[in-house]
Amino acid sequence: MQKLTSQRQAILNLINASNRHWDADEVARALVDTGASIGIATVYRGLSALESQGLIDSIQLADKKRYERAGKAHHDHMICTSCGRIEEFSHDTIESLQEAAAEKKGFKLTGHQLVMFGFCRKCTQELDA
Amino acid sequence: MQKLTSQRQAILNLINASNRHWDADEVARALVDTGASIGIATVYRGLSALESQGLIDSIQLADKKRYERAGKAHHDHMICTSCGRIEEFSHDTIESLQEAAAEKKGFKLTGHQLVMFGFCRKCTQELDA
DNA sequence: AAGATAATGATAACTGTTATCATTACATCC
């Protein structure tokens, strides 16, 4: 049985309280900043426990995993490679086309990840200027 | 100026000669098996040099990068989480819907990566049996 | 309160990858 300890509660609260996409280090830092005492290993364990309980979601980026609060509608991510900004978007048609493509190959889909890279509006303007 | 040394030539030949998706370690192992002498650092450098010259392509998976031969039409990947099999697929409509979605957010797209996870036909049958 | 189970925290270990640096191969110009 999983236990919802005070450390995990703190992680969950932190993530629930924002729209950010947190990595493990940021979570640890933020909690320590609020005066809490939590080890980095506990953060990692807490994050994956919370995810497996469905209490938070994650995206796996090239270098690290980032966590966000759960309960949002399914969405994918668009990442600005200049400033790191992460935008969310969803597109039902894309989703169902994916399903169809998988089926055609005989794949039983369990998940997918679509990440788009580019320059956000702000960075595009700055680069043009 | 980049040089196409014998080591890089060997890497390129290896990758060109198959449809596999190779990670750095597999490349090193395969070359050493053929009697070649190549250091792992050289493999890493060779792979990224070849990629930046457009001679090979790559996909970034959660844990590692995998390389495949270039010159194929653009495609995305479907990975069987049971046996590791990687299937390729492409879908023009999905591509253009992605473009449209990016534009709506003001993003100037430079790339994307769509990876789908699931069970391939063979593994699905085995699991059902 | 006792006993069982799970979480914690410090740290070692591990994986994939990049950096360092002395040595070697390559190309080019005279």
Add this chain to the structure above:
DNA sequence: GGATGTAATGATAACAGTTATCATTATCTT
């Protein structure tokens, strides 16, 4: 064809993110 500059090599150290270890502590039953 030998000197010279440039880039690649290979062994290994270093690095980032993450997981494993293990003794200690907290938590949940009953």
